[in-house]
Amino acid sequence: MVFSWRESPGARRLLLSLLLLAAWEAGRGQVRYSVPEEAKHGTFVGRIAQDLGLELAELVPRLFRVASKGRADLLEVNLQNGILFVNARIDREELCGRSAECSLHLEVIVDRPLQVFHVEVEVKDINDNPPVFREREQKVLISESAPLDSHFPLEGASDADIGVNSLLAYRLSLNEHFALKMITKNDKSILPELVLRKSLDREETQELKLMLTATDEGKPELTGFVQIQITILDVNDNAPEFDQPVYKVALLENVENSTRVIQLNASDLDDGPNREISYGIRMTLPVSEKCMFSINPDTGVIRIYGMLDFEENNAYEIHVNAIDKGIPSMAGHSTVLVEVLDLNDNVPEVMITSLSLTVQEDAQLGTVISLISVSDRDSGTYGQVTCSLTPNVPFRLVSTFKNYYSLVLDSALDRESVSAYALVVTARDGGSPPLSASASVSVEVADVNDNAPAFAQPEYTVFVKENNAPGCHIFTVSARDADAQENALVSYSLVERRLGERAVSSYVSVHAESGKVYALQPLDHEELELLQFQVSARDAGFPPLGSNVTLQVFVLDENDNAPALLPPRAGGVGGALSELVPRSVGAGHVVAKVRAVDADSGYNAWLSYELQPAAGGARSPFRVGLYTGEVSTTRALDEADAPRQRLLVLVKDHGEPALTATATVLLSLVESGQALKASSRASAGVAGAEAALVDVNVYLIVAICAVSSLLVLTLLLYTALRCSAVPTEGACGPGKPTLVCSSAVGSWSYSQQRRQRVCSGEGPPKTDLMAFSPSLPQSQENCLNSSSEVSRSYYLNIFCLSKLARRL
Incomplete structure (x- = not known):
């Protein structure tokens, strides 16, 4: 707040109290002025003596003086009129930098009596600093493969002013490749970015120069400039190109070794390592053991090593490439056609025109496999050529015209017996001794889906302990297909059927590729004793062939029910x-x-x-x-x-x-009299229960004896059958093994009032009587090999007797 006091002799005494109060406030530093920076010398700042309540006549006698912290020469007081004025150039940026507030603090001191006043002069900013870039030129490296809408940050300008005078806006000189985007930082400053709007091509433009202009928002506006030099980096996007797509050369078949064939030339539009080229031969057709071609990787000169033979090959097709050294490298391709000029060496020629060197195994007799032509440059008897075929093959040669033959199918094929035939066609001329030429023909027999997948056994018996973990692997089925490729690719599936009210797929699943059978849920022996289902094996042929196998899964009991x-x-x-x-x-x-x-x-x-x-x-x-x-x-x-x-x-x-x-x-x-009546009432019921229990025990003894007799009879019958087998297989030899899963089991027992369901899909649940073989291994994953006939007869007979006991 600025205090202004007007001199009036008549009011001095009346306003004495107010003057003392104003002087006290001034002593507390309440006098403030403001002055713009860069003000000229002598610019009026304020009537400091009047505002401090001092008489002009007192300034000199009381030794009025002004002290400043820092630059004391920037402001001065005229002791004649008490006016504070600008004495030297004031640069706000030099004085306070980018601080939002900038003030000069003055101490006004008078003696007799001693008084100290604090005066604050605010230096206001003017737009006297243009935006300045740190460097005159900014260099940006951009790959020509940069995708559209790529961003490239630029270094912004700085303005020494503050406030509105330091707010900057940027603009970019007109161009077709880049646009300018402003990014506002957390401190509200703005940085420019280049945004790629049109793809770059170094081969068209290697360098771009743009002008970036920064303008502040002061009055008047001040601007700064910087040149953006954009260097477009080369990307290996141009493949080397040969000066000809096809080169043709003619050579005699008796040329010397290391003869120069041709020199190739290729060029690349890229720069640096991307245009350095190395030559190479990709492949030579046809492949020859007598001659080969090589190329100098630096000069592109092709030379021949070995000996050309017109009778072997009368022409060569050399596929060459030129590869640059960019990352990744690119290649250009060309073809060199070498024609071999014949010399008279009188060797017959055999030419095979293949219609199909792969024949279906069910092809009909007489099917044409290949066309063969023979020729000899000689004349007369020496030019007469006859052809013969490798003997003992299901093919034959049929003469269709002079020196023309057809290779046809002569007998039935079976790929499972022989999958391929290597045939040799021999042409002999009529000379003495005759000269001959041979040609090899490889005929592959293509598979036909004529074999269905086959299981090793028609059915398997599996034993699984109840309360298994969900998803437990209980068995693996495997079928083999004698066909090949997709015709032998076997997949497995579950043959769906209903077991009572539920589908078999709710109990088990089969992995389509491995044939592993998994139990989807814990099995309960008290609910389910036998789970019988089928697994189908199907190949991928067309039409597909398949077969089924039956799995009988016996659920073995565990002690999971308390009495x-x-x-x-x-x-x-x-x-x-x-x-x-x-x-x-x-x-x-x-x-x-x-x-x-x-x-x-x-x-x-x-x-x-x-x-x-x-x-x-x-x-x-x-x-x-x-x-x-x-x-x-x-x-x-x-x-x-x-x-x-x-x-x-x-x-x-x-x-x-x-x-x-x-x-x-x-x-x-x-006492006996009291118990007599109670015992008479209960005796009838007890007698009936004991009689029922006696009947059950009789049935139990009969069933046990029947099962034991049947087991002994089965063992004797099996031993007799094995001993009467063919002598070549050995007397009493082991039967065909079957894979069963073991489980710990116990002795005979009878469960009263127990209801179980046998998952054969037939009949209602019945009470159960089961027998178990003792001392088998505990792990349900371990498998043992046992006689198929004895194992199946044993457990199935027990199962049948169990059902018989229920009916009893």
Whole structure:
């Protein structure tokens, strides 16, 4: 804030208080002025004496002086009128750089009494600095292969001014290749970028010079210029070119070794290493063992080494190339046709015109394979040529005209027996001794899809333990096809069918390439015992041929079901078995029976019963049958026995690991009269249950005896059949092995009230009786080789007896 005081003699005394207040404020540095930079000498800044409340007459006596921090000579005070004016050139950029605020801080000092005033003079920026580029010329290297819309940053200009005076805008001189794009940085500054709008071609323009102009927004506008020199870097985009696409040369067949054939010349429009050329021969047709051609990589001179033979080849086609040394290199191509001029050496010529050197194995007899012509430059008898074919081949030569023959099919072909024939056609003239020439013909027999994929066995038996991991590999089927290529490419698929309410594809899948069979979900022996399905093998021929194989997957049991207690028939309280026991019973009297079943099979379903020790270690007058579950007395009861006996019976199967269940038996010791009525009511039901159990045990014994007899009979029959086999195969030799998967199994067992479903797609579920062979390996992935007939008969007979036992 600037304070301005007007001198008035009449008001001095009246305004004395205000003057003192103004002087106090001035002492606090509240007087501020502003002056533009580059102001001329003597430019008025402010009435400093008046604004500080000092009398003009006091300035000299009180030693009025101005001190400045830094440049003290920039501003001066006229002591006659108290005016602050510009004494020297003020350059804001030199004084404060690019700082947004720029001020000169003055200290005004007067003595008698001593007073110090602080004055701040703000230096305002004017647009006195044009935009300046760091260099007069910016060089940009751009590859001619740069894609359109590529960006190339440029170095921007700088302006020493601030604010609007330092805001810059850029423009680029007119050109057809580049546009200018502005990039605003985080500090709001702008940098220019070149954007490629039209593709570059160094072969047309090697260098571009553009003018970049920077203009600030001050008043008046100031501009700066920089020249952008764009050097277009060469890319190896031009292949060397020969001066002729085809060169023709004629040579006698008896030319000397190392004879110069021709000198080639090629040029390249690129620059530097991209235009340096090396010559080479790509290939020579036809290939000859007697002569060869070489080329000097630097000069392009082709020479011949060896000996030309008109009778072998009367012309050569040399494919040459010129390769530059760019990265990547490019090549130009040309052809040198060398005509060999004949000399009379009287050797017959054999020319083979191939219609088809590949014949289908089902081709009809008389099919023409090739046309053969022979000639001899001699005359008379020496020019008469006869042809013959390699003997013992299914082909023959048929004369169609003088010195012309056809190679035709003479007998049936079988590619699986012979896949290719190397034929030799020999031409002999009538000279003495005769001269001859031979030609080789290679005839390949093309395959026809006449063989279907074949499995080693018509069916496989696989054993898999239940509770397998989803996606577990259980078996691999493999079929071989005697055909070739795609006709022998075998793919496998599952033959879909319904197994009850579900499709077989919900249980297993087959990998199309490897033939691996995977179980898609964990199998449950209690739900599924046998999964029978077919896998189809199909080749890729047209039309495709295929065959099927049957897989019988037996799901083997694991101990995954704990014993289940059957509810008590009568007298149960809260699921516990409750019985009344007369105190008059003697030792060995059955007072209760714990009933339990196990959904597993074999050892896993074989249950045993144990009586848990009573609390406190007291001996109980009762025991439980190890395998019957019957609770009986161990001695006669007496008055000392507690009237209520609580027994804990542990029911355990024989699986690995064993699973258990606990049954609670509550026994009430009563007098004989009280127990009589209760026993009469329960006797009828108990007798019926025991009779049913006896019947089941009878059926079980009969089934076990039948299976054992059938197994012995099968083994005897198999031994007799093997011993009566052909002597050349050895007496009692092993049969054809089949691949089965092993699993740990147990002994005979009977599962009561168990429902299983056999996935053969037929019939409702039935109760099950299964037998297992002991001591087989545990791993379901390990496989063993066993006799196909014995293994299948054994397990299938057991399976049939199991179904028989269910019906019983």
